[in-house]
Amino acid sequence: MSADDLRDLLLRWQAGWVTARSYRSAMDGDTVTVDVGLAERRTETLLLDADPELYAAVAESVAGPAQWLTAPTTDRARTHAAAVDAGFTPHAPEWLMTRPLAGHPEPEVPAGYDTWLSGRPPLLVAEVVTDGDGPRALAAKGHLALSAADAVADRIFTVPEHRRRGLGSIVMATLTTAARERGAVTGLLVASEQGRLLYERLGWRVVTELTVADWSGHGSPASPADPLE
Ligand SMILES: CC(C)(COP(=O)(O)OP(=O)(O)OC[C@H]1O[C@@H](n2cnc3c(N)ncnc32)[C@H](O)[C@@H]1OP(=O)(O)O)[C@@H](O)C(=O)NCCC(=O)NCCS
Known part of the structure; x- marks a missing residue:
């Protein structure tokens, strides 16, 4: 499927999804920002492209408490690695279907x-x-x-x-x-x-396939307490 066709289907799905849930949403370039409004899921960003480099850049830019990021992927391992690098925790895979x-x-x-x-x-x-x-x-x-x-x-x-x-x-x-x-x-x-x-x-x-991830922050490095301190 072409990138344009994928983008079109993602936009059409989100238009219905925000209607089903009464969410506000705003499109800006390659992303749609959805105002979910929950304490643990304040904003969900939907990326309209499967490019892993774009994913990494968007993940860095939206990282923060109560942020979710959903994106198409053709390379689960690479997308998940980019998510984790930006402090996100990927969920079980989901799929856009028609x-x-x-x-x-x-x-x-x-x-x-x-x-x-x-x-x-x-x-x-x-x-x-x-x-x-x-x-x-x-x-x-x-x-x-x-x-x-x-x-x-x-x-x-x-x-x-x-x-x-x-x-x-x-x-x-x-x-x-x-x-x-x-x-x-x-x-x-x-x-x-x-x-x-x-x-x-x-x-x-x-x-x-879609990668859905929520920001959990960068865990502090595992450093066992020094018994001599
Ligand atoms: C997904 C869900 C709605 C399916 O409901 P259901 O009433 O069990 O579905 P059906 O009985 O109509 O299933 C029809 C067919 O789908 C397939 N199917 C459905 N659930 C399946 C499962 N857990 N494992 C394997 N096949 C499954 C089977 O082919 C099944 O036919 P069969 O039972 O004769 O083998 C239910 O498992 C559920 O509520 N899951 C948790 C919530 C969820 O994930 N919802 C979907 C959100 S996108």
Whole structure:
């Protein structure tokens, strides 16, 4: 994929992501600064290019408390080394993924569960709840933001005891069907390792690996106390 195409997909994903989370963001050259506003994650910088040298320069320039840095990578070891050099701690890998919404699998809802679709464009929320005589319990949930012709899925989650029963697939089907009915054409998301297994099964493909890192500062050099001092 060309650098321009990668940049375009990253920008389109972040446009939906900030909508899904009600974050403010500002683009400046090769980066987008997202105002997350949490004590431990004040600002997240998204780098729009996979060049490791650019990564190293941006990491140095944004390093500081509560700073996160997310960037595409084609060389995990080199990107992680640059992150660590600037005081960042890389997280588990994530992946930007996409698929056309047309033809997205729409499996049957398994027995014992019901689906709910709520929210109002641009934000849709799908929930799968238990269906029985007792109180309904949440089993799976996901969000999706509509952004131009894109549908950006976010925070897809199945409660641990309900996993591997097809509910993550139902959440994705509910959201993507609703998005398609509202005119969206292309799906975009950032996947965790577990999420990637689900989305690949549903026909999504990886655009790029992402390195997500948070600044933890340069640890002080390991220097055992001198017993003579
Ligand atoms: C990822 C997650 C949402 C999957 O939910 P789920 O309800 O278990 O997904 P499904 O049952 O619909 O899985 C459908 C298929 O995806 C694949 N899959 C999903 N989770 C998998 C896993 N942990 N390991 C291997 N394959 C997996 C399998 O092919 C599975 O079909 P199978 O069970 O017949 O083998 C769930 O594991 C989760 O909430 N994880 C923690 C949060 C998270 O990472 N969310 C994704 C954020 S991007």
